[in-house]
Amino acid sequence: xxxxxxxxxxxxxxxxxxxxxxxxxxxxxxxxxxxxxxxxxxxxxxxxxxxxxxxxxxxxxxxxxxxxxxxxxxxxxxxxxxxxxxxxxxxxxxxxxxxxxxxxxxxxxxxxxxxxxxxxxxxxxxxxxxxxxxxxxxxxxxxxxxxxxxxxxxxxxxxxxxxxxxxxxxxxxxxxxxxxxxxxxxxxxxxxxxxxxxxxxxxxxxxxxxxxxxxxxxxxxxxxxxxxxxxxxxxxxxxxxxxxxxxxxxxxxxxx
Amino acid sequence: xxxxxxxxxxxxxxxxxxxxxxxxxxxxxxxxxxxxxxxxxxxxxxxxxxxxxxxxxxxxxxxxxxxxxxxxxxxxxxxxxxxxxxxxxxxxxxxxxxxxxxxxxxxxxxxxxxxxxxxxxxxxxxxxxxxxxxxxxxxxxxxxxxxxxxxxxxxxxxxxxxxxxxxxxxxxxxxxxxxxxxxxxxxxxxxxxxxxxxxxxxxxxxxxxxxxxxxxxxxxxxxxxxxxxxxxxxxxxxxxxxxxxxxxxxxxxxxxxxxxxxxxxxxxxxxxxxxxxxxxxxxxxxxxxxxxxxxxxxxxxxxxxxxxxxxxxxxxxxxxxxxxxxxxxxxxxxxxxxxxxxxxxxxxxxxxxxxxxxxxxxxxxxxxxxxxxxxxxxxxxxxxxxxxxxxxxx
Numbered sequence: 219x220x221x222x223x224x225x226x227x228x229x230x231x232x233x234x235x236x237x238x239x240x241x242x243x244x245x246x247x248x249x250x251x252x253x254x255x256x257x258x259x260x261x262x263x264x265x266x267x268x269x270x271x272x273x274x275x276x277x278x279x280x281x282x283x284x285x286x287x288x289x290x291x292x293x294x295x296x297x298x299x300x301x302x303x304x305x306x307x308x309x310x311x312x313x314x315x316x317x318x319x320x321x322x323x324x325x326x327x328x329x330x331x332x333x334x335x336x337x338x339x340x341x342x343x344x345x346x347x348x349x350x351x352x353x354x355x356x357x358x359x360x361x362x363x364x365x366x367x368x369x370x371x372x373x374x375x376x377x378x379x380x381x382x383x384x385x386x387x388x389x390x391x392x393x394x395x396x397x398x399x400x401x402x403x404x405x406x407x408x409x410x411x412x413x414x415x416x417x418x419x420x421x422x423x424x425x426x427x428x429x430x431x432x433x434x435x436x437x438x439x440x441x442x443x444x445x446x447x448x449x450x451x452x453x454x455x456x457x458x459x460x461x462x463x464x465x466x467x468x469x470x471x472x473x474x
Numbered sequence: 475x476x477x478x479x480x481x482x483x484x485x486x487x488x489x490x491x492x493x494x495x496x497x498x499x500x501x502x503x504x505x506x507x508x509x510x511x512x513x514x515x516x517x518x519x520x521x522x523x524x525x526x527x528x529x530x531x532x533x534x535x536x537x538x539x540x541x542x543x544x545x546x547x548x549x550x551x552x553x554x555x556x557x558x559x560x561x562x563x564x565x566x567x568x569x570x571x572x573x574x575x576x577x578x579x580x581x582x583x584x585x586x587x588x589x590x591x592x593x594x595x596x597x598x599x600x601x602x603x604x605x606x607x608x609x610x611x612x613x614x615x616x617x618x619x620x621x622x623x624x625x626x627x628x629x630x631x632x633x634x635x636x637x638x639x640x641x642x643x644x645x646x647x648x649x650x651x652x653x654x655x656x657x658x659x660x661x662x663x664x665x666x667x668x669x670x671x672x673x674x675x676x677x678x679x680x681x682x683x684x685x686x687x688x689x690x691x692x693x694x695x696x697x698x699x700x701x702x703x704x705x706x707x708x709x710x711x712x713x714x715x716x717x718x719x720x721x722x723x724x725x726x727x728x729x730x731x732x733x734x735x736x737x738x739x740x741x742x743x744x745x746x747x748x749x750x751x752x753x754x755x756x757x758x759x760x761x762x763x764x765x766x767x768x769x770x771x772x773x774x775x776x777x778x779x780x781x782x783x784x785x786x787x788x789x790x791x792x793x794x795x796x797x798x799x800x801x802x803x804x805x806x807x808x809x810x811x812x813x814x815x816x817x818x819x820x821x822x823x824x825x826x827x828x829x830x831x832x833x834x835x836x837x838x839x840x841x842x843x844x845x846x847x848x849x850x851x852x853x854x855x856x857x858x859x860x861x862x863x864x865x866x867x868x
Contacts, residue, residue: 268765269634269751271643272489272650278633291763315487315750320764342487342750367491369653377490391491392651 220361221336222383225260225308226418230435230473233420234466235262235312235444237280238297239289241455247300249451249462254307256463257470262339262444265294265313272341274395276445279452291321298333310337310363310383315350323354331358337383339363345377356382366411367391368402378415384440385411389423395445397424400434408437428472435473443469478667481790483783486666488646488753495653500668502573507675512572519564523597524554526561526679530687530844535814536830543697543837545830547847548684550708551819557849558680558708559590563659565676567594570657577601577656581645583610583638583704584775584822585617586849587661592626594659602626605645607637610774613857635768638704638778642752662705663782666753670710670782677711684844685715692842698723698833701846702825703796704740704776706785708848713794723795726785727825729771730798740769742781743789743796749780756783772801772861775822775849799825805861807831808851820849821858 225231234253238246250261266284270277298309311330318326318340330338338360343350348362355362361383366374368391378385387407389400408419420440425431431441450465451458478484486496506512520526529549537545550558563580570578578600582588588604595602604621608630611618621628634640642665649658663670663677681699688696699716701709703726716722731739739745742757749758751766758780759767769779788794804821807828812818819827823846830845837843851858859866 269639269643271646271752274647275633282634285765316758316760316766317764319750320747320760341489342753344486344488344490344493346486346493365490367489369491369494371494373490373494388491391653393647 220359220383221306222260222308222310222361226384226439228259230438231259231418231420231440232257232466232470232473233260233262233440233442234258234447235264235442236447236451237264237266237277237284238294239266239284239287240280240448240451241283243289243293243297245456246297248459250301251304252459252463253466254305256466258307258466260308260310262310262312262442263294263297265291265311265317267314267317270314272393274393274445276448276452277394280448291317295329295333298335302334308336309334310339311335312339315340315343318351323351327351327354327358327360330360335360337361337363339365339386341365345373345380348380366407368407374410375414378411381415381417384418384420385415386442387411387419387421387438389421389425394423396426396449400424400430405437428468431469431472441469441473478671480784480787483754483756483786484667484670485755486753487750487755488666489650491650492653496666496668503569503668503672506569506572512568516565516568519568520561520679524560524564525552527683528552530684530691533815536811539814540831540834542834542839543841543843544839545834546688546842546844547817548680548712548844550680550846550848551817551823551850555586555590555593556852557586557590557820558677558711559587559661560593561679561711562661562673562676562707563587563590563594566657566659566672567591567598567600570659571598571600573657575600575655575657577652578659579603579605579645579648579656580659580661581605581638581641582661583641583777584773584853585610585614585621586775588621588626588628589617589624591659592621592624595626596624603629603648605629605631605641605648607631607635607641609636610638614774614853617853638774639766662707663710663784664705664752664754664780670754670784673707674710674714674784677707678714680708680711680846681713681715684712688842688844695719695722696844697837697841698725699844699846700725700727700826700829702727702776702822702848703781703785704729704778704822706782708846710782710784712846713788717793724788724793725829726794726796727799727829728796729773729776729825730800731770731772733800734798738770739798740771740777740779741798742779743785744798746780751780754783757781757786772804772857773821773825775820776825797829799828803828805858808854808858817847818851819847820851821854823848
């Protein structure tokens with residue numbers, strides 16, 4: 219059992235995302251610790267990529283900012299190393315597969331294991347291509363988090379059967395970004411997944427208000443928020459610690 | 475080839491949200507490509523609308539001037555809309571229509587694929603939106619207006635390098651949001667399976683015709699087939715039906731830009747490394763840590779930091795060779811063919827012409843070269859004038 223399970227022990231988990239190196243490596247560390255203090259149960263750290271195809275404008279811009287001062291995969295590992303001196307909070311990487319492929323799967327997952335990265339989410343690695351990393355990740359005790367989308371339908375069973383850690387349920391069609399309303403029939407998707415899996419189900423894409431978090435937390439085991447957090451960092455730059463704490467606290471309270 | 479793989483290349487590295495749609499597309503494609511009615515309809519469009527078969531033209535003056543191999547030009551520039559892009563687009567838009575879609579989207583670099591998609595969408599009464607990098611909307615402004623005339627909406631893409639790769643990113647982003655009513659009509663032999671296969675098959679008509687035409691005219695197969703390679707659709711089309719003819723050399727010409735030892739080129743097969751991007755495992759220009767590199771070419775249509783997976787496979791298996799051609803060489807070839815044969819070639823196609831100019835003089839008179847003239851050069855006149863420092867007052 220991986221450490222990821224711990225994130226789901228205290229009511230509905232609140233999962234926060236930020237892009238590593240936005241605005242700086244030091245600030246990323248500070249913000250992760252602040253988010254944990256405010257109640258985040260698991261943190262997704264985005265490895266910056268030149269072409270984040272599944273992201274909306276807010277996270278695209280964060281990638282641009284992080285890459286502007288050359289945040290590298292090694293910098294991201296350094297962030298994890300320093301975080302791990304302070305906390306055991308479950309950490310997962312959100313990364314497109316090319317930076318991992320380029321780094322070398324063996325080397326990348328060996329470091330994940332050594333530094334204490336508990337999982338990896340790769341938006342461009344669907345079930346059919348999971349074989350790229352599945353064995354190497356497992357050998358290093360890194361969960362490969364599977365995504366299930368509103369369009370997955372009959373694919374749900376095979377994806378869920380093969381999943382580890384938690385299942386990332388994509389709330390809506392489209393790319394990441396804040397939405398005023400989530401129209402997908404999440405109840406029915408979540409229930410289809412629960413029929414075939416006991417893993418925690420966390421819902422992401424579009425969630426940004428405490429009210430949305432509260433609604434989702436009634437039916438899901440976790441609430442994932444990315445763009446709204448990144449937007450705060452975009453707005454406050456190097457002075458985002460307190461606004462992030464305030465936001466995460468409000469969201470975590472809404473999840474209870 | 476199976477499961478979308480060409481050796482280790484290809485695959486389906488794409489959002490889960492799109493997976494069922496890609497599987498559905500593959501199933502529908504396999505159905506319709508074996509459906510007599512569909513093929514008849516497509517062939518009628520190709521013949522009566524696009525103007526196929528395209529000519530295989532013996533370039534006598536060029537042949538004489540270069541003094542070696544006999545040179546033929548496969549005249550894809552004579553197709554309706556002025557490039558090979560229409561072959562693929564008619565197939566894909568007709569397929570989308572049969573699948574019950576009401577909207578098509580496309581990416582475009584030089585604008586040729588966007589114009590072709592807008593054209594087919596007008597003809598088949600489909601809604602059409604085209605994604606084009608902001609940089610390209612400026613250097614190919616005429617094509618933007620052309621697409622709008624045809625009823626398409628053009629999105630100027632301002633993310634990343636604001637060129638072709640970013641247009642592809644935004645097209646995929648749009649498609650993820652609207653899979654139900656929309657097909658992504660991808661313009662090259664790239665992206666996740668089944669796109670590289672579908673585009674190759676629809677472009678395969680180029681070599682299907684040219685193989686038959688050269689046998690009729692010369693009673694033998696060519697020594698070499700030369701085509702330019704960006705994503706690689708005209709080259710895959712020009713090569714495909716010659717792949718089993720092992721004595722026929724297949725040569726792809728990449729954008730060497732300002733030189734392959736400078737950062738200003740788009741020669742993926744020369745300078746790139748294996749990677750995973752835009753839904754496929756293939757060869758990409760990339761920097762440290764696997765960031766996709768900004769690329770450069772005088773030609774907007776070749777300004778792409780990767781290449782289709784089947785080309786990567788043809789290179790590794792040594793069935794085809796790939797050479798870089800610089801901006802300078804391409805511009806010289808652009809001007810050469812204009813003067814020598816009265817044919818103004820697209821700057822993309824000029825890369826292939828340039829390589830023919832290099833190798834033809836060293837070959838024997840009974841050797842034959844087929845150059846795929848993938849498009850016409852009217853769209854490039856302004857940028858070539860600029861390259862030469864000529865001021866045009868319009």
